[in-house]
Amino acid sequence: xxxxxxxxxxxxxxxxxxxxxxxxxxxxxxxxxxxxxxxxxxxxxxxxxxxxxxxxxxxxxxxxxxxxxxxxxxxxxxxxxxxxxxxxxxxxxxxxxxxxxxxxxxxxxxxxxxxxxxxxxxxxxxxxxxxxxxxxxxxxxxxxxxxxxxxxxxxxxxxxxxxxxxxxxxxxxxxxxxxxxxxxxxxxxxxxxxxxxxxxxxxxxxxxxxxxxxxxxxxxxxxxxxxxxxxxxxxxxxxxxxxxxxxxxxxxxxxxxxxxxxxxxxxxxxxxxxxxxxxxxxxxxxxxxxxxxxxxxxxxxxxxxxxxxxxxxxxxxxxxxxxxxxxx
Numbered sequence: 001x002x003x004x005x006x007x008x009x010x011x012x013x014x015x016x017x018x019x020x021x022x023x024x025x026x027x028x029x030x031x032x033x034x035x036x037x038x039x040x041x042x043x044x045x046x047x048x049x050x051x052x053x054x055x056x057x058x059x060x061x062x063x064x065x066x067x068x069x070x071x072x073x074x075x076x077x078x079x080x081x082x083x084x085x086x087x088x089x090x091x092x093x094x095x096x097x098x099x100x101x102x103x104x105x106x107x108x109x110x111x112x113x114x115x116x117x118x119x120x121x122x123x124x125x126x127x128x129x130x131x132x133x134x135x136x137x138x139x140x141x142x143x144x145x146x147x148x149x150x151x152x153x154x155x156x157x158x159x160x161x162x163x164x165x166x167x168x169x170x171x172x173x174x175x176x177x178x179x180x181x182x183x184x185x186x187x188x189x190x191x192x193x194x195x196x197x198x199x200x201x202x203x204x205x206x207x208x209x210x211x212x213x214x215x216x217x218x219x220x221x222x223x224x225x226x227x228x229x230x231x232x233x234x235x236x237x238x239x240x241x242x243x244x245x246x247x248x249x250x251x252x253x254x255x256x257x258x259x260x261x262x263x264x265x266x267x268x269x270x271x272x273x274x275x276x277x278x279x280x281x282x283x284x285x286x287x288x289x290x291x292x293x294x295x296x297x298x299x300x301x302x303x304x305x306x307x308x309x310x311x312x313x314x315x316x317x318x319x320x321x322x323x324x325x326x327x328x
Contacts, residue, residue, distance in 0.1 A: 002090040003080060010092055010116045017090060019050030021121040022113060023155075025128060026057055029073040029170035030082045031186045033158035038086050040155050041123050048121065051089040055112060057096040064096045071218035071267050073170055077290075078193035081233075092116065105129075105136025109148050120150055126157040160185065170219075177222045177298055191294040192217055193233075194275070196286040210247070210276035211286050213293060220268035223249030223302040226295050227322050230277055233290045244277040245315075245322050246293065249302040280319070297325070 002017075004010040023041045027034050038052070045052040058076055062069035074082070076093065083091055092112070094100065103111070108130045113119045122130075122141070130136040138154040145152055158165055165185050173181035174190065182190040194215035211230070226246040232239035250272050268275075277293060299318060305311040 001080070001084040001088055004090070004092045007092070007094065007112065007116055017051045017053070017117065019045075019048050019121070020053045020090065020117045020119045021045040021048065021050050021123065022053045022055060022117060022119050023123040023125070024055040024130065025125055026060055026167075027054070027079060027083070028060065028070075029167045029186060030079065030086070031165050031167065031170050032160060033165040035086065035187060036158040037123070037125055037155045038083075038088060040153075042087060044121065044123060044153065045089075050121065052087070053090040053092070053117060053119070054083055054088050055092045055094065056083075057094050059096060061096040061101070064098055065101060070167070071171060071220075073167065073174065073217065073219045075193060075216035077216075078191075078292075081193060081292075090117075102132055105131030105141060106144075106148065107131070108136065109141075109150055113150070122150060122152045124152065124154050126155050174219045174221055177224075179221075179295055179297070189294050189296065190221070191292050192275070193290065193292050196289050196291060198287055210278045211244075211291070213275045213277065213291065214270070215268070215275055218267050220273070221248060221295065221298075225299045225302065225318055227297040227299055227325060228277065228293055228295050230279055231292045231294070232286070233292065237284070237286075237289065239282075239284075239286075239291070242282060243280045243322070243326055244293070245280065245299075245319055246275070246277045246295070247302070248273070248275050250274065278315075278319075280323070 004013075021041060021044050023037060025034070025037075038054075041054075042052045056079065060069035060072065080091060080093075109122070113122060124130075124138050124141070129138075130141075138152065141148065141150060141152045144150075163169075169185055170182060173179075173185065179190055192213070192215050194213035196211045197214050198212070224247075226248060228244045228246045230239065230242045230244045275293070299321065303314070305314065
């Protein structure tokens with residue numbers, strides 16, 4: 001997938017695209033509703049012998065408009081990876097600023113579609129719009145399509161079991177630890193993407209070396225020990241679907257800090273929270289490697305133990321139970 005990190009980069013290095021078809025959105029969680037939109041985008045692109053392209057944003061637009069936004073489900077890098085897996089051919093990443101928010105629908109079409117992508121095709125989500133104060137909805141763009149030299153369509157709403165799927169529903173399922181629900185509304189197991197960094201090596205001292213993962217997320221599962229699997233993006237490592245025992249939380253045995261934000265949800269805070277994976281029967285250097293961690297099952301809550309020895313015994317029990325679970 002071609003990735004452009006700014007409009008200037010797109011315009012200075014014209015992509016080798018012909019007749020591209022565009023859609024736009026933050027697409028956090030890339031749930032089944034988003035995937036339905038992408039399928040319509042790809043079908044339209046195929047029909048006009050063009051390419052499917054997405055315009056997305058590095059941060060949620062509410063951060064620019066309100067100073068804060070909803071807890072992020074996936075990092076930008078993970079969103080781009082998921083879009084690539086969906087078969088999207090090009091993506092423009094914009095910083096959503098107040099200046100961009102002030103553009104009229106006509107400016108958005110002229111600057112991004114026409115001058116940026118040399119495109120005349122725009123697919124809107126069923127409730128999405130472009131331009132200042134959401135003026136450029138489907139009805140407005142359709143009414144002005146001739147003067148804009150634009151072919152515009154509106155995607156169908158996606159409904160699952162009578163409910164419209166949204167990023168909010170994905171966040172709620174993550175916050176409550178409902179992994180089955182996350183998989184139902186996204187079509188895949190819950191996973192995070194991060195980079196392995198060198199921690200305090202406490203796990204190694206306890207006899208269970210772990211890969212500490214630096215992640216750029218805010219929506220978080222509840223604290224606890226999870227059964228998971230690890231995949232490295234570096235194919236040369238041959239590390240694909242490797243079982244890992246994961247601890248998510250603040251290691252209360254060593255430093256007890258409550259893990260809640262003001263709304264009672266466990267928003268991930270990298271200042272305190274740890275995400276560490278003990279890879280079963282693996283030895284190797286994973287520092288600075290990007291890995292994807294897929295959660296399979298919650299095993300138990302995070303517990304404050306009387307000391308390191310009690311923790312070691314519990315980890316041994318956890319590992320034994322994980323190995324038994326893998327055999328079933």
